[in-house]
Amino acid sequence: MADIPGDGKTRADWVPAIANKNAPTTSELNAGIRVSQWATADGLAGFRPETADVPVTGLEDTFDTNTNGRRSFSGTMMRFKKQTGSDVVYTTMTPDTEGFIVIRRSVAAATAYASGQDVQVYPVICGETAWLDPEANTVERFEVPLKMREQPALRAVVA
Template sequence: MVATPITATSRYIPPGTTHYYWVATIANKSAPTRAELNAGSDLTAEVASVSGFATTSDQQDTPDLGSRFVSKIPGRITADDSSITLYLSSTSSDVRTLLPRDTAGFICIFPEGDTAGLKYDVFPVKVTGQPKARDVENPAQITIQFSITSIPVENITVPS
């Protein structure tokens, strides 16, 4: 007997598809409303790169005297250091005013776009820094650094 294959994927690349929103207020991070998402700011067109925004679980050894094999159990969940690098404007009218240090809110990541019925992730965050790139050859950029302040909600359904 052969195992049943999983459903074939419809593959895509993130540019032109994935969206990043900054949302200042969400009452229930497990079920943001369409109105809350619409009240946010779409960062997508200014995003140069993204780092982090992923969770992992530690593995804890559970040895016993009954066997030489050391089994493991899931441990604590942690979030990677996270940041979004965006472009600066020559008029200073950019993300610096939206996300100053110590601003708390939510980064909502829509991997396949903001389309009702698809999945997205909500990361509760606090801005920890705004280092600017000091490159003399490339477009001016700023990296908004975030602390993930509580467990993110992943793979929730985009509301209508």
């Protein structure tokens, strides 16, 4: 097996509605907005689950043991470059707006969705847009915090 370089092969879409998060349809995905085209290079943050430890060590044990507890996400957000004119991300991903972030990896970002592709589907609600502090030699940027509304589908397949 060969390694897959990731450059240009991560796509993120804002999708307003998905009936089955484990098997989104191409029609549902095509109704979304490819927001990754306006994201900064480090624009996906916190899309990594954390698993809490549940101690199962007994009173007489001499070694600490654990099992899996609750899974969660923290610091989940997307970072964008501000666009001139009508900024689609800025006007769509507003506070309290519910939708889905769909992430596809290992396929050229501009490639259309097709049946059988692996995706991750995150049911989210947008938080308040936060402008990043101005810096020299960079574009204007803002972040949209994303809260998980329910457990995401991390091994979904396009129907």
